[in-house]
Each structure stands twice: as structure tokens, then as C-alpha cells.
Amino acid sequence: MFKEIFENVRQKSPLVHNITNYVTVNDCANMLLACGGSPIMADELEDAVEITAICGGLNINIGTLNQRTIPAMFAAGKRANELGHPVVLDPVGAGVSTLRTETALGLLKEVEFTVVRGNISEIKTLALGSGTTKGVDADVADKVTEENLTGALSFAKDFARRTGAVIAITGAIDIVTDGERTFCIRNGRPEMSAITGTGCQLSALTAAFATANPDQPLEAAAAAVCAMGLCGEIAYQRMTNLDGNSSYRNYIIDAMYRLTPAELERGASYEVR
Amino acid sequence: MFKEIFENVRQKSPLVHNITNYVTVNDCANMLLACGGSPIMADELEDAVEITAICGGLNINIGTLNQRTIPAMFAAGKRANELGHPVVLDPVGAGVSTLRTETALGLLKEVEFTVVRGNISEIKTLALGSGTTKGVDADVADKVTEENLTGALSFAKDFARRTGAVIAITGAIDIVTDGERTFCIRNGRPEMSAITGTGCQLSALTAAFATANPDQPLEAAAAAVCAMGLCGEIAYQRMTNLDGNSSYRNYIIDAMYRLTPAELERGASYEVR
Amino acid sequence: MFKEIFENVRQKSPLVHNITNYVTVNDCANMLLACGGSPIMADELEDAVEITAICGGLNINIGTLNQRTIPAMFAAGKRANELGHPVVLDPVGAGVSTLRTETALGLLKEVEFTVVRGNISEIKTLALGSGTTKGVDADVADKVTEENLTGALSFAKDFARRTGAVIAITGAIDIVTDGERTFCIRNGRPEMSAITGTGCQLSALTAAFATANPDQPLEAAAAAVCAMGLCGEIAYQRMTNLDGNSSYRNYIIDAMYRLTPAELERGASYEVR
Numbered sequence: 001m002f003k004e005i006f007e008n009v010r011q012k013s014p015l016v017h018n019i020t021n022y023v024t025v026n027d028c029a030n031m032l033l034a035c036g037g038s039p040i041m042a043d044e045l046e047d048a049v050e051i052t053a054i055c056g057g058l059n060i061n062i063g064t065l066n067q068r069t070i071p072a073m074f075a076a077g078k079r080a081n082e083l084g085h086p087v088v089l090d091p092v093g094a095g096v097s098t099l100r101t102e103t104a105l106g107l108l109k110e111v112e113f114t115v116v117r118g119n120i121s122e123i124k125t126l127a128l129g130s131g132t133t134k135g136v137d138a139d140v141a142d143k144v145t146e147e148n149l150t151g152a153l154s155f156a157k158d159f160a161r162r163t164g165a166v167i168a169i170t171g172a173i174d175i176v177t178d179g180e181r182t183f184c185i186r187n188g189r190p191e192m193s194a195i196t197g198t199g200c201q202l203s204a205l206t207a208a209f210a211t212a213n214p215d216q217p218l219e220a221a222a223a224a225v226c227a228m229g230l231c232g233e234i235a236y237q238r239m240t241n242l243d244g245n246s247s248y249r250n251y252i253i254d255a256m257y258r259l260t261p262a263e264l265e266r267g268a269s270y271e272v273r
Numbered sequence: 274m275f276k277e278i279f280e281n282v283r284q285k286s287p288l289v290h291n292i293t294n295y296v297t298v299n300d301c302a303n304m305l306l307a308c309g310g311s312p313i314m315a316d317e318l319e320d321a322v323e324i325t326a327i328c329g330g331l332n333i334n335i336g337t338l339n340q341r342t343i344p345a346m347f348a349a350g351k352r353a354n355e356l357g358h359p360v361v362l363d364p365v366g367a368g369v370s371t372l373r374t375e376t377a378l379g380l381l382k383e384v385e386f387t388v389v390r391g392n393i394s395e396i397k398t399l400a401l402g403s404g405t406t407k408g409v410d411a412d413v414a415d416k417v418t419e420e421n422l423t424g425a426l427s428f429a430k431d432f433a434r435r436t437g438a439v440i441a442i443t444g445a446i447d448i449v450t451d452g453e454r455t456f457c458i459r460n461g462r463p464e465m466s467a468i469t470g471t472g473c474q475l476s477a478l479t480a481a482f483a484t485a486n487p488d489q490p491l492e493a494a495a496a497a498v499c500a501m502g503l504c505g506e507i508a509y510q511r512m513t514n515l516d517g518n519s520s521y522r523n524y525i526i527d528a529m530y531r532l533t534p535a536e537l538e539r540g541a542s543y544e545v546r
Numbered sequence: 547m548f549k550e551i552f553e554n555v556r557q558k559s560p561l562v563h564n565i566t567n568y569v570t571v572n573d574c575a576n577m578l579l580a581c582g583g584s585p586i587m588a589d590e591l592e593d594a595v596e597i598t599a600i601c602g603g604l605n606i607n608i609g610t611l612n613q614r615t616i617p618a619m620f621a622a623g624k625r626a627n628e629l630g631h632p633v634v635l636d637p638v639g640a641g642v643s644t645l646r647t648e649t650a651l652g653l654l655k656e657v658e659f660t661v662v663r664g665n666i667s668e669i670k671t672l673a674l675g676s677g678t679t680k681g682v683d684a685d686v687a688d689k690v691t692e693e694n695l696t697g698a699l700s701f702a703k704d705f706a707r708r709t710g711a712v713i714a715i716t717g718a719i720d721i722v723t724d725g726e727r728t729f730c731i732r733n734g735r736p737e738m739s740a741i742t743g744t745g746c747q748l749s750a751l752t753a754a755f756a757t758a759n760p761d762q763p764l765e766a767a768a769a770a771v772c773a774m775g776l777c778g779e780i781a782y783q784r785m786t787n788l789d790g791n792s793s794y795r796n797y798i799i800d801a802m803y804r805l806t807p808a809e810l811e812r813g814a815s816y817e818v819r
Contacts, residue, residue, distance in 0.1 A: 096586070099593040246580070257519070299742060302569055341612065528788075531787075
């Protein structure tokens with residue numbers, strides 16, 4: 001199934017509009033190109049709305065949030081909804097500050113998201129209206145483990161049902177659910193968290209996958225999460241004892257550039273619950 | 274001839290002011306350093322005008338355009354004109370949105386550009402006042418091929434004469450013309466389009482080449498286009514079957530760092546029409 | 547001693563808030579992760595103040611300065627002071643423009659900095675209220691050499707005493723002083739200056755080291771300067787005759803990721819005066 005989903009990405013070359021942070025934006029653009037998509041970035045209100053209209057999908061990422069770009073996020077999100085375009089939300093740092101938490105909650109209220117992808121701390125903040133986020137990485141106390149997996153699954157499914165969005169919680173074990181069916185994904189490497197923006201890249205990737213597979217948002221999001229994790233595994237095999245997080249970043253994007261739909265199908269490690 | 278032009282860049286180490294997008298700005302800075310130039314970025318009105326004055330050249334790139342930076346582009350452009358500094362325009366996404374198209378057209382009207390570099394869709398938008406740009410990449414229908422080359426040449430020459438700027442249209446075949454003489458350049462690799470910002474990097478490079486060769490804007494722009502394409506070829510030879518667009522990006526900048534003026538002279542693939 | 551200092555960074559994983567330029571921000575984030583720290587970036591006034599409070603340290607870098615982020619710098623700096631967090635200033639381009647010079651001087655007046663790190667031209671600008679900075683690189687006439695080292699040391703010590711901050715002047719020879727004791731450091735490679743943002747990365751690193759070693763700001767800053775230079779040396783050994791400044795950038799961050807406290811202790815090249 002993931003084979004067909006990825007083939008659609010490669011064949012349709014979805015044009016994805018990203019309103020995103022300036023820390024990891026270059027990597028998001030190269031990751032979109034690597035998977036076969038095409039990126040465009042515009043964050044000024046009038047520009048963003050118009051550019052959303054010529055794109056196939058929208059990725060909203062609230063890192064380095066500011067008052068100038070917030071209205072662009074709301075307006076582009078609503079425009080994408082009108083046009084029936086898939087919209088992804090990456091609530092970077094929700095729970096860290098009032099501005100980020102309130103913007104994310106406001107977006108969730110006014111925009112219909114196809115997929116919301118974050119770490120467990122960020123998603124908890126959105127679901128509960130408060131969080132324990134430590135910086136932009138998931139709080140240790142929050143981590144999804146084999147022990148608390150059942151509870152995390154039921155939390156994620158509940159939030160998916162309430163929002164109508166596919167919820168993707170990524171970490172050591174990834175959870176992707178639409179409230180009915182849930183993918184538990186075990187691709188990836190812990191070393192990926194030593195690279196800035198692997199989460200941001202995954203959100204951009206998810207937007208491309210959802211755009212190329214408009215009728216299968218759950219499967220598209222799960223395929224994107226598997227693809228990112230699998231590329232993390234492939235890239236890790238390439239690491240020498242001189243390589244660190246900077247080369248690893250390059251190798252992961254390279255791996256996505258080289259990944260075939262058949263390899264994704266074979267390498268995806270998940271169970272459906 | 275390109276040997277001397279590149280030697281001037283290496284020897285004079287031109288300081289280039291860039292008002293550019295936040296997606297590819299890091300690569301532009303490293304590309305400028307790789308060619309022997311020196312980058313500075315400032316996009317706040319008062320800062321930009323003052324910094325333009327201490328630089329040798331200016332590169333204006335309208336990606337991730339916003340209301341705060343637009344006045345800085347106009348003011349810095351005019352200041353550079355007063356000082357006789359070369360100014361390059363990269364109309365990223367002209368034709369995609371009203372803001373980008375109108376800003377690019379406004380800049381062309383109020384600032385005297387030494388070189389305008391874009392893909393065929395962007396340049397057509399500027400010439401015709403409308404475009405068919407698909408995102409930030411050239412529209413397929415617009416692509417310059419051997420079949421439509423004569424028409425594209427005459428279009429480019431006409432636009433160069435009307436604007437007084439050297440026009441550089443880059444794609445599978447690159448066209449660089451001042452309206453009288455035209456370089457048709459066949460350096461480069463199609464895989465370069467899978468890297469975000471190779472066009473932006475080329476515009477920054479062109480600004481460095483034009484700054485170090487103030488009396489030869491046409492030759493400087495053509496040399497920069499050849500150098501970028503040649504580095505794309507050299508870097509491609511280095512690619513292993515694990516490398517993708519992210520490593521390719523690094524290798525192209527590396528190749529520029531290593532490129533000698535004599536190698537550029539030998540490797541440049543062009544005809545003058 | 548540097549061994550223990552670096553061990554503290556690895557063990558405490560300091561969360562560092564960066565208000566920094568968009569040119570080199572991604573490299574700063576990856577460098578912070580490479581050393582064992584954790585980065586967060588926020589530059590909008592209300593967001594920045596709140597995020598400073600949940601972090602352990604603050605790094606203020608004035609590259610690509612604008613009117614929106616200046617108030618965030620002042621407010622976050624004051625908040626960090628109230629909380630007793632280490633604050634680092636990187637006065638990128640002070641002396642180049644009025645906005646940068648005045649912002650840096652204003653910050654020095656209103657915020658108590660733990661460390662100020664810049665090149666000799668930038669630090670001279672701050673000390674003398676005027677400068678000869680050529681772009682964002684140190685002016686040749688300013689360079690610290692064996693010949694003028696004694697004078698530079700006395701200048702740096704004087705400025706450290708006046709400001710109460712540790713002053714780190716980096717170049718061919720690095721000077722790190724609190725006005726009483728001075729580290730003269732000879733780690734590093736001249737080729738590092740062909741990479742954009744090695745200075746910015748060092749400032750971010752210094753913030754992480756100072757945050758993890760709150761009672762030893764002088765030693766923390768000196769250790770960070772040695773670590774950066776040592777990684778430049780280690781990474782240089784890895785360079786092939788195809789590699790240039792872009793791969794070198796990756797290799798330096800990789801080297802920091804791999805560097806052990808014991809290697810830093812052994813490789814640090816300095817004398818205390």
C-alpha cells in the first residue's frame with residue numbers, strides 16, 4: 001500500500017506551500033525535493049493566500065512564530081480549506097510559550113487540518129490546553145514507551161476524533177491515527193533527534209504525501225512517517241566514525257532522494273491496531 | 274576570457290550585499306565565499322542602505338518577500354545605482370503572485386539593474402507583465418529547448434534592449450545577452466534542479482562576478498553561469514549511489530571553492546551568437 | 547579543566563535560547579545539538595521573553611538585525627539577567643552600520659553580558675564607539691598577530707574590566723579574558739573563515755558552555771573557543787582534494803558531535819597570561 005502512496009508522490013510532484021520557521025526551512029525544501037515534491041515558501045499575508053491557491057497542499061509550522069506571519073497562517077489555512085487542499089499543522093513548541101500555544105489552539109479551531117504532527121508534549125498541549133514541553137523537544141516524562149503505549153494510543157485516537165484530523169505523534173514509537181485505525185510505527189533511529197528539524201522535515205514530507213494522496217490521509221501520513229524513519233535507518237548505515245549530526249542530516253535527505261516505492265514498502269515497520 | 278574574469282573575483286574578493294530569502298540564504302553566503310567573494314546580508318531599510326554603500330555590489334532576490342523588506346530593496350537598489358555598483362535582480366516566483374510580480378516590475382522600473390537572472394517563466398512574466406509560473410520552478414511549457422531556442426534568443430535580446438540590463442535565462446540551455454551579443458551556455462546538469470536554491474546561488478555568484486568586473490557585465494554574467502553549471506558537472510562526477518540532492522548541494526559549493534580560473538576557461542561550454 | 551567543563555555540557559544538556567540571524571541559524575542549532583546542548587529560537591517580543599525564562603542561557607546575535615527583533619533582544623536580555631542566566635552577545639557587523647553599532651552599544655549598556663564574542667573589528671567598535679569593520683569579517687589592519695598581541699591583550703583586558711563581561715576576540719590568535727586572567731588560544735584553521743557562520747556557531751557554543759558552567763564563565767568561554775578551533779583542526783584532516791567550504795562546515799559540526807571531553811583537554815592549545 002505504501003508503495004502506491006509513494007508512487008503517487010513521485011508521479012504527481014505535489015507543489016507544497018510552507019509557512020515555516022527560518023531555522024530548518026532549507027532542509028524542509030530539500031526534503032520536499034528529495035521525495036519528488038516541489039516546495040514554495042511565502043509568509044506575507046497577501047502573498048501566502050495567493051500562493052496557497054496555486055499549490056496542492058499547505059504545511060503550517062509555528063517555529064519562530066511572529067505577529068507578521070500569524071495572520072498569514074490563518075488566512076492561508078482557511079483558503080486551503082475552501083479549495084479542499086490538504087493542510088498539515090506542526091505545532092513546534094506548543095506548550096513552551098503562550099504565543100505558540102494560543103496560536104496553535106487558534107489554528108486548530110479555525111482551520112480544518114488534514115494532519116497534525118508533533119511530539120507527544122506538543123500534542124498533549126493541544127489536547128489538554130497545557131503542556132510540559134521542554135524547549136522544542138519532547139519532555140522525558142511524556143515519552144511514548146512500550147509500557148504506556150496503550151494509554152498513548154487511546155489519547156491519540158480520542159484527539160483525532162475530536163479534531164477530525166489525522167494525529168501523528170512521533171518519537172521512539174510513532175503513532176498515526178484517524179481515531180478509528182492506528183498505525184504504530186517503529187522505523188527511525190534515536191540519533192535523528194540530534195539533528196535540528198527532522199520533525200519539521202517530516203511535516204513537510206507529510207504534506208507532500210497527503211497532497212498526492214488526497215483520499216487516504218491516514219495512510220499518506222503513516223507512509224510519510226515510515227519513509228522518514230526508514231531514511232534515518234538507511235542513512236545511519238552510511239555513517240563512518242567521523243560523521244556526526246551534520247553529515248547525518250545530509251545523508252537522510254540523500255536517502256529520501258534515492259528511496260524507491262518498493263523499498264518503502266519493504267522497509268516500513270508498523271502494525272495496525 | 275573567463276579565466277581573467279574569474280581571476281578578478283578571486284583577487285578582488287568583492288563584498289556583496291544580499292537582500293534575499295531566508296530559504297536559501299546560507300547556501301548563497303557559502304557560495305559567495307566559495308568563489309572568493311564575501312557576503313553580507315541586511316534587509317532592514319536603514320541598515321540595508323548603509324550596508325549597500327560599503328559593499329561593491331548588490332543582489333536583490335524576491336523569494337519570501339514581505340512588506341518590511343520591499344522598501345529596503347527599492348532603497349538599496351537606488352543607493353547602489355547612485356554609487357555605480359552592479360545590481361542583480363533574481364525575480365523568484367514572479368508570475369506566481371501579485372505581490373511578487375508587482376514588486377519585480379516596480380524594481381525594474383525604479384532601479385537600473387546590471388543583470389536580471391531568472392528562469393524562463395519568471396523572465397517572461399517580467400517581459401510580458403504576466404506569466405505561467407508553476408511555483409518557483411520554470412513551467413514545462415516554457416522550457417527553452419533546441420527547437421524553440423531561436424525564438425527564446427530573440428525574446429531575451431529584445432528584453433535586454435528594453436531594460437538595458439544583461440538578461441540571464443537559466444534552464445537546460447542558458448541564455449545570457451545584453452541585446453547585442455548572446456551567450457548560449459550548455460554547462461550544468463538536470464539534477465541541479467532537485468536542489469533548492471541553485472538559482473539563488475547563481476544570482477549571488479553573478480553579483481560577485483559583475484562586481485569584480487564592472488566594465489564587462491555581459492561576460493561576467495556569462496562566466497558566472499558557466500562556472501555554476503561547470504561546478505554542477507564536476508560535483509556530479511563525485512556522486513556515489515548513496516548521494517542525493519543534499520550531498521550534491523554541498524559538492525557543488527565545494528567544487529566552486531576548488532575551481533581555478535584555468536579550469537573555468539577550459540570547462541566553459543558556450544557559443545556566442 | 548576543560549575536560550570537566552565540557553563534561554558539564556554533555557551531562558546537563560543546556561537549553562539555549564538564540565535570537566539570531568537567519569543566515570547561519572541552522573548551523574547554530576546543529577552546533578548546539580552537536581555539543582550536547584539543545585537549541586530554541588524565538589525572536590518575537592512576547593515569545594522571546596517567555597522562552598528565555600524556560601531556558602538556561604541566552605545567545606543574542608545581531609546579524610540581519612531588524613526593528614521587530616531589536617526589542618526582543620533587549621527584553622530577553624533583561625529577563626535573562628533577572629533570572630541569573632548567562633547571556634552571550636555576538637555583535638555581528640558592529641561598525642558596519644549605525645543600526646548595528648547602536649544596537650550593540652545599547653545592549654551593552656542595558657544588559658549585563660556574561661560573554662561578548664566577536665572579531666577584533668567588532669570588539670574595537672564596541673570599545674571605542676567606532677570601527678573599521680569591512681563587512682562581517684575583521685578588517686586586515688585590525689588583525690591580531692604575534693607582533694601586536696601584547697597591545698591587543700591589554701585592550702581586551704581593559705574592555706573586560708569596563709564591561710564586567712568576559713571578552714572573547716577570535717581570529718588567528720584568540721583572546722579570552724575577564725580582565726584579570728587571559729587565555730591566548732591557538733587552535734583553529736584559517737580555512738574556517740571561508741565558511742559562513744563559524745563565528746555565530748562559536749557564540750552559540752559559548753552560550754551552551756557558559757550555561758552548563760555558571761560559576762566559571764572565563765573558563766567556559768575559553769573552552770568553547772578551544773573546542774571550536776580544535777574541531778576545525780580535526781575536520782580539516784578529513785578534507786579530501788574534492789572538499790571545499792560546504793563539506794568543511796559539515797565536518798566541523800560532525801567533529802563537535804564526536805569530540806570527547808578528554809580529547810578537548812588534550813587538544814586545547816592555549817597559554818594563560
